[in-house]
Amino acid sequence: MLKVEGYTFDRAKREAVEAVQAALGEPAELTTALPPAEVDADLAIPCFPLAAQRRKSPPEIAGELARSVRPGPLLAGAQAAGGYLNFTLARPAFAAGVMADLIRGGDRYGTSEVGAGRTVVIDYSAPNVARQMSVGHLRSTIIGAALVNLHRHTGYRPVGDNHLGDWGTQFGTLLYAYAHWLDREAYERDPIAELLRLYVMFDEEARKDPALRERAREWSLKLERGDPEARTLWQEFVRHSLVEFQKTYDLLEVRFDHTLGESFYEDKMEEVISQARQNGVATTDGGAVIIRLDDAGITTPLILQRSDGATLYATRDLATAVYRIRTFRPAKILYVVGSDQRLHFRQLFEALKKLGHGDVEYVHVDFGLVRLPEGRMSTRRGRVVFLQEVLEEAIDRARALVDEKNPELPEAERREVARIVGVGAIKYADLSQNRVKNIVFDWDRMLALDGDSAPYLQYTYVRARGIIRKGGDVALDVPFDGRAAASAQEWALIKHLARFPDAVHEATRAYYPHVVANHLFQLAQLFHAFYQEIPVLQAEDNGLRWSRQQLVWGVATVMRTGLGLLGIRVPERMYSRFPVPGIGHGAKCRV
RNA sequence: GCGCCCGUAGCUCAGUGGAUAGAGCGUUGGCCUGCGGAGCCAAAGGCCGUGGGUUCAAGUCCCGCCGGGCGCGCCA
Structure with a gap:
């Protein structure tokens, strides 16, 4: 049963349950319910579960209880209605109790100690660098920010982290496109818009000439190996993006405790990979390093390292989790990420357990996708709302x-x-509906x-x-x-x-x-x-x-x-x- | 093909296993000498996708089917 102890409503519910237990002369598993609007009562206890053992009908039991219960100070009386025992609250006492809670609490009304000061890391927003945020990023940003507030209100210590997408092969494509097709004037005027144009252009060109993908991979490898030219440009992209993102965050009034992008874990992945190999969690397969998860019911292995030596998204997420565990000592880590990444997180969580980090609770707080009436959003196809x-x-x-x-x-x-x-x-508009459902943008x-x-x-x-x-x-x-x-x-x-x-x-x-x-x-x-x-x-x-x-x-x-x-x-x-x-x-x- | 998620009023959505399934929008009709009407009151509108099962009790839990979405080894 949902319970926030100490508040007047919870006290009233407890009084009702205890009054019934006292009348029965024994403890019993009881639930409380709210009577429908047309019933003149404030709180109900269904008597159906009591019927079987006692060999009496629920209405009989409710009737007997109505005569025998001695209501506590917040309750005015009890009546039987069918199989329900309905309580009427003592209005003056209850109202005074609620107002006292409210006046004592003020802006802290509704706070509780259920979190008991435990730390919860919340990973949210996480836009990709070198692109504008689309309405799709709204959900993660806003749901995450709300969860930070909610956890603080319920006695947790929330740590918000914006896990920027600032690393990976996407930068290979961008670096290649920059080197070959840049419109410098446009770039100086609006760097992000120009980078977006290059991103879209690369996709079109690569469709005609698949060899371009290979060139892009080479660039991303150069970046990962510290090539100075690639590094300098990449840093510039990130800088421009952060300026752009900040405008949106200012408007949304969303803040983060940390903004540690994927690149922050660049030097922390080797340790994770070698450790996974040493203790036999990871194996090699066709040159790649993988973690098999069949024993957890997942037939797709998690890939730690590509056969060409490059790291992947999953590698960085693994290193990220390990870093967070060491740095923040969290009881929970929440990932506010779309439901299209469900498999990824199932893999990640299982891999973390195998690596000995099973004492942390991992939650993929997933949400449905934002789609356009004409279909899925696609930055590459220009089918996107910013x-x-x-x-x-x-x-x-x-x-x-x-x-x-x-x-x-x-x-x-x-x-x-x-x-x-x-x-x-x-x-x-976003927060008022259940996050799991897809949204068609309108x-x-x-x-x-x-x-x-x-x-x-x-x-x-x-x-x-x-x-x-x-x-x-x-x-x-x-x-x-x-x-x-x-x-x-x-x-x-x-x-x-x-x-x-x-x-x-x-x-x-x-x-x-x-x-x-x-x-x-x-x-x-x-x-x-x-x-x-x-x-x-x-x-x-x-x-x-x-x-x-x-x-x-x-x-x-x-x-x-x-x-x-x-x-x-x-x-x-x-x-x-x-x-x-x-x-x-x-x-x-x-x- | 396999796995996960979703299906409730014309549309968009609520609905801790408990009583006659509720809102918003839209439609129709009312309410301004009061703390301002970005408001209130009311009407019409439902086989809770579908067929089984569990239970004293199913929109809610389990299984099958149908429809939609997403995912499925070197992208993020």
């Missing part, structure tokens, strides 16, 4: 909407809001600014903050008034806020950021429904008003914290408190 271009389009669209709806905001703030909203929309879907989207959640925050600002300071030290948990809207909101720690925990446990995204979307819906019906600043009396203000403050806090975990920022305003009459299509007649 990430930078998507981000800029998102900000432009958000800006148009801000200008339309909120023309009264100062120019600088409109620019800032457009950025927060546009970039947030892109991130949310501008309008990706840049949606209404419905289940980041702006909707950000707007929720802005509305909540609007109330708080207008009401002056929230009195967080006054006890929560149980009457502010009386309406259906308030009660639903409180129960939902109570479950946020579970959402954070589950998202981290399963490496599923969308669990948090979904939780926040529901929070937004519940808040808007509340907002529509329940007066806060115009509440009948001060006690009610203060407690509703606390509730609104709680919504704002969870929204900001939760979106923060997803790497999405919130603006303080999306509108001015003092609209300028007669400007904008959306102003209508409210003057």
Whole structure:
């Protein structure tokens, strides 16, 4: 059972289970469930598993339990409904408990100690040098960044590493193309664009003349052996790329603890290869050094060294893992990489076990591919959408909407809001759905600014903050008034806020950021429904008003914290408190 | 051919083995003298790909089939 100990919701669940166990007079394996909306109860215990041994029907057992249980302080009572024993929570006590959790926690609400300070290395983003990032790289970058935040929130020590693709045969093709076909003027104007042109051109030419591939291999070998000309050019490519990548990372506000590319492991591979050979894990096969994995059910061996002596992607990944284990002493290593590399990681993890590194937990946090309506993206064929271009389009669209709806905001703030909203929309579009599914790229879907989207959640925050600002300071030290948990809207909101720690925990446990995204979307819906019906600043009396203000403050806090975990920022305003009459299509007649 | 992943409303997606499967978009109809409508309320829309099995209980677990995606020794 999912459990985040100490928080009020977990305490209530435990009270229910313990009350039933006490009534039964013995410990029993019990699960809790949430009753459907139309049932008037807050927590349910299915009695079906108890029926078999006791030779009674589930409704009978539920009925007996309903009469005999003695509910704890967070529970108001129990009723039988079919085979379920339903509990009603003691609203004032439960609400006060949740608000106390929230006020005590603030931006740390939902944190837990499940990670127990253990280190988890998270490998994410990892774009290839000498090419622009495509929308395909968005997923790894954003999911990885969210996982870093989630792990920090649940008590781990996350170490983020950007494993740049800055080594390998691809540079052979690039060096060959550079030497023969470079347009120096274009290169000086926009080095990455020119390198991309060369990359595409090489592919076309090599199709006509396959011997070019051999020449490229020679160049990559030269690079690997330290040829000065190859080295100098390669370093230049990497430098240009890093400048380009940084622009995108700045826009996304994604940071890394380390950016150790594949080339960093250049001098660390020999040790891995020779050790694997010495202890018999690796064998030679047709001049190549391989690790057979048949005993692990993998018929394709991992190739450590090519027959011409060159190293491969897998070699570097092996050396990388060994380095990370020595340097960071992690309990886990997460690889946020597309599902097309599943086999590679299965091989890698098995090889690591064979090499004596089986005490670390390795996880391939895989995700589905981003495809275009016409098929798979291919940089070589020019069939690709660049990430930078998507981000800029998102900000432009958000800006148009801000200008339309909120023309009264100062120019600088409109620019800032457009950025927060546009970039947030892109991130949310990705993080709000299960990562394992493929995505067909669609501008309008990706840049949606209404419905289940980041702006909707950000707007929720802005509305909540609007109330708080207008009401002056929230009195967080006054006890929560149980009457502010009386309406259906308030009660639903409180129960939902109570479950946020579970959402954070589950998202981290399963490496599923969308669990948090979904939780926040529901929070937004519940808040808007509340907002529509329940007066806060115009509440009948001060006690009610203060407690509703606390509730609104709680919504704002969870929204900001939760979106923060997803790497999405919130603006303080999306509108001015003092609209300028007669400007904008959306102003209508409210003057 | 073999292996892995996916299949839920017209479209895009949620759905820890528990009660009558939920959202967003789109469609239709309502709600502005209140904390701003980037909002709210409601309607229509489902053989959860399909056939078996396990279970008190299956959209969820297992097997077969169909459809789609990805991968399968010197690319990354």
